[in-house]
Each structure stands twice: as C-alpha cells, then as structure tokens.
C-alpha cells in the first residue's frame with residue numbers, strides 16, 4: 245500500500261502502521277505533541293482519496309470529520325490513499341532560530357579570574373630529538389619534558405600513544421601537548437595550532453543551542469540553534485521517556501539529539517576554519533531527562549516513584565562516547581542535576597544568575613516545558629519543578645504554538661465592544677497563539693468580563709466572538725475563511741492549571757522554609773518565553789506574585805550561559821557542583837500543602853485577593 249502526499253512524495257504504508265508512523269519512518273514529520281497517542285489532536289491530515297480505518301477522532305469537530313480530516317496517529321489506510329498535510333500540522337525542525345547571545349559573561353569571568361581555566365590546557369614542548377646517546381623512548385621523552393615544566397603524573401591513553409610518534413616526527417619534536425585538568429594527555433599537534441576551542445551546549449526539550457568558544461581567550465566565535473528533533477516523538481519529557489523505554493527507542497532519541505548538535509557544529513567549524521581536532525572540550529547542560537538521553541542512559545526511573553535519576557553528579561566522559569564530532573578524546577563535562585525534574589540547566593541558571601552569591605532572597609524560574617523554581621540566597625537554596633506542562637509552548641492548546649512567526653503574542657480586548665486587537669510575531673498572518681499571547685488573552689478576557697473567575701465563558705453576552713461548539717464554548721481571536729483562531733474553554737482550563745502550578749510551586753517552596761513571597765527581593769525569569777512575557781498581565785492572571793515590576797529581571801537562556809561559564813573556568817565548575825549539592829529538592833507531587841495551594845491558585849487571579857494588593861486596589 246502507498247500513501248501519496250498531495251504535492252509531495254509517495255511513501256510505503258506497512259499494514260498495521262498508522263499514517264503518522266508511516267510518514268515518520270519516511271522522514272515526513274507531523275506536529276505530534278502527545279507522541280502519537282491520539283490525545284493532542286495536532287497530527288491532522290486530510291484524506292483526499294482512498295479508504296481508511298480510524299480509531300479515534302479526539303479533538304476533531306463534526307465538520308472536520310465531514311471534511312475527511314483525520315488524526316494521522318489513529319488512522320490506518322485500507323488501500324492506497326492520497327492525503328494533504330495542512331501547514332500547521334507540519335513539524336518544521338530544521339528551521340533557523342535566532343540565537344540570543346548571552347551578554348557580559350566574559351567580563352564577569354575576567355573579573356573573577358584573570359586567566360581562563362578551561363578543562364583542557366596546552367603546553368608547548370620542544371624536545372631533544374632522540375639519538376644513539378639519548379635513547380629514551382618517545383613517551384619517556386615527553387614525560388621528561390613535562391617534568392621540566394613541573395607537570396607530573398600525566399596519564400596517557402592507548403589512543404594517544406598510538407598517534408603520538410608520527411606527530412612528534414612530523415613536527416620535528418616541537419609540539420603542543422593538550423591535556424585535561426585531570427592530567428590526561430589528549431594529543432600532540434603542530435606548534436602552529438596554539439589556539440583551541442570548546443563547545444557550550446544547551447539541550448532543551450524544545451531546542452538545542454550550541455556556542456563555539458575560543459578557549460584561549462574566551463571569545464564566543466559562533467552560535468546556532470535548532471529544534472530538538474526528539475520532538476517527532478512528543479513535546480514533553482514524559483512522552484520522550486515513554487518512547488525511550490516502552491517504545492524501545494533510547495538509541496533513536498539519543499542519536500536524534502546528537503545529530504542535531506553535530507549538524508549545528510559542522511557549518512560553524514567550516515565558517516571559522518577550525519580543525520575539528522582542536523575542539524577539545526565541551527560542556528552539556530540540560531534537564532535531567534535530556535541529559536540522560538544524551539548519554540544514552542535509560543530514563544525510566546525518572547517517572548516512576550520514588551522518581552530517582554540514574555545520576556546527578558556526572559563523571560567527565562569523552563566526546564567519542566557521546567558521538568559528538570570533535571576531538572574524540574575531548575572531555576565532556578555535564579552540568580550536575582539536582583533531581584528527576586530539576587536538572588543541570590537549572591544548576592547552570594542559578595550559576596549565571598549569581599543568586600547563590602548574594603544575601604538577598606531571590607526567586608529563579610524557568611517557564612519552559614517544566615516550570616522549575618529555585619528560591620534562596622548565598623546560604624540556602626530550595627527547588628522544585630511545578631509540572632506546569634508545555635502548554636505555554638503550545639502543547640494541549642487547540643491553536644497553541646511556539647513563539648515563532650505567525651504566533652499571536654499580544655491580545656487587547658475592548659471591554660465595551662469586545663473588539664480584538666492582536667500583535668503577531670513577524671508581522672505575518674496569524675497561525676496560532678504562543679505563551680505570552682495566551683496570558684494576555686486570559687487577562688483581557690477576564691477584565692473585559694468575558695470569562696469568570698473560574699475561566700468559564702459568561703453566557704448571554706452581546707457578542708458573536710463567543711460561540712458554542714460540540715466540545716464547548718470558544719472565543720474567536722481571529723476570523724479567516726481558511727481557519728478561525730480560537731481559544732476554547734478547555735484551553736483556558738489548561739492555562740489556568742499551568743499558572744496555578746507555577747504560583748503554588750512558589751508558595752509551597754517558600755512555606756517549606758517558613759517564609760512568604762514578601763521576603764523575595766528579586767525574581768529572575770529565565771528561558772525564551774520570558775522575552776515575550778508581559779509581567780503585568782502575568783500578575784493579573786495570578787501566575788506571578790504581585791510585586792513591583794522593577795523586581796523582575798529577564799535573564800534569557802541561562803542554561804547556555806552557565807555552560808559557557810563552566811567551559812572556561814574551573815572555579816565556575818566547582819561552584820556549579822556546589823550549587824547542585826546545596827539545593828534541597830522538594831518533590832511537589834508528594835507535598836501535602838501543594839494541592840491546597842494549587843486549588844486556590846486555579847482561580848483568576850486567586851481565591852485570596854489579598855495576595856494581589858495592587859489588583860485589589862485597582863479592580864476592587
């Protein structure tokens with residue numbers, strides 16, 4: 245059997261495989277937030293010709309079904325079929341994403357340490373060529389030269405010794421020897437190759453970011469971002485864990501992210517005319533699941549009670565083991581994780597925010613797919629993950645999407661006429677709504693009186709913007725002949741759950757240490773979402789605490805910033821390890837107070853309006 249794609253190729257359809265699986269196996273990827281479980285309703289395709297059997301039509305409207313729109317993951321061809329893939333079902337992961345480079349990190353490092361201390365060092369050795377009189381072996385000759393430079397106890401791997409002799413002779417006994425901070429020799433190279441390079445890598449659930457850094461002077465030479473192609477198998481860490489374990493695809497997921505990294509790296513190496521072997525160290529930063537998948541470690545225990553990761557404090561392994569295409573002996577340092585749902589990306593974030601150095605109590609939050617929170621100062625740190633879910637990245641929201649071109653990022657609603665004004669990223673026609681747009685929309689709907697405190701649509705209002713469909717009421721944000729863009733009551737419920745989880749997470753963490761939100765002097769918001777977030781609106785829906793705007797700081801991608809600092813500085817590596825050790829991890833899913841806090845925070849803005857004094861004053 246064949247599946248023919250309208251205006252595209254034909255692929256083989258094996259019996260028993262869904263349309264989604266057949267497309268994926270042939271390199272055609274669909275948005276599949278739930279990983280092909282028939283739940284999210286994102287993998288829609290239209291069948292133009294042929295018969296098929298479909299097992300579930302979750303989230304499809306009667307009209308969709310009439311138009312022969314199906315969920316690819318629950319649809320099985322019974323003969324050759326012709327399908328059309330709508331634009332918003334196509335998963336585009338090869339696209340370029342703009343990189344925001346972290347600012348001021350090198351200046352910060354230089355102020356801390358006058359000379360950089362990357363994981364790999366280089367020393368110029370000028371050896372006496374061997375002769376009948378001076379008949380030391382090549383390796384003993386290197387050891388003698390190192391001892392003259394007061395470097396003793398160097399270890400030499402088999403691979404190093406195998407390649408060493410040729411290189412010494414080729415460069416007439418004057419070479420750079422590169423070695424790790426733990427005194428393991430990596431290579432001998434020409435005396436012209438004085439510079440060496442390193443990679444700082446942030447493996448996010450959604451994106452992979454790579455910095456190529458000159459380790460000689462700390463210059464950030466190049467950077468790149470791509471979508472994490474593990475997204476083909478689901479949007480959040482849980483679907484990836486299930487796919488890795490029950491689906492037997494651990495190697496597939498590992499290869500996907502390593503290929504993303506290598507794919508970003510190759511053009512950078514070419515552009516900067518660098519010898520691949522001179523990239524001789526790397527730092528990896530990611531959440532606990534992403535880190536275990538990167539190293540090919542079975543992540544199953546992360547989602548099973550008592551939620552214990554296989555490793556938090558990673559040994560330094562080699563690039564060859566990770567299959568990263570740099571010097572195969574290069575040490576790869578992994579940012580230490582704290583628990584199953586607070587990973588090395590958060591350790592890196594705290595390091596980059598410097599909150600662990602100051603006496604003032606600060607709150608760090610990363611509102612990505614998991615909503616991690618850290619509270620503390622230079623004496624204590626406490627952390628939790630809020631299981632906010634990836635809804636702010638579009639998952640579980642009918643027309644939800646990431647903050648890319650075509651995403652509605654801001655919404656204004658006239659409280660008299662209910663007219664809607666939209667701000668769209670990239671000035672493109674609207675395709676869907678991203679996290680900041682969702683927060684805007686909910687706050688505007690609430691303050692225009694269109695939804696109540698529970699997020700339910702107020703009936704009998706004089707507007708045709710609200711309509712009742714099979715799955716319940718929905719608000720039309722944008723009308724078009726092709727596709728209206730909507731926010732449904734179920735979407736609002738999902739967003740309220742996420743915002744409640746974040747607020748309750750903050751409250752519970754502070755209560756654990758006997759404090760309240762008033763004690764917090766500064767709030768650091770990390771992650772890409774922060775760049776677009778409207779603080780006032782986030783306070784209005786009760787997601788962020790009611791504090792003056794000046795107390796909030798957007799600090800961008802701190803996972804990559806922390807990785808960069810650790811790439812260049814031994815002090816930062818030790819400091820990061822100390823942060824991870826020092827952080828007390830609270831498992832909210834078993835915390836007694838969390839459910840109560842969460843239930844109270846499900847309302848708009850909160851059941852206890854006294855927690856939001858500025859809103860109380862403004863709106864009564």
Ligand code: FES
Nearest residue numbers: 280282283285317
């Ligand atoms: S419904 Fe098909 S991937 Fe989620």
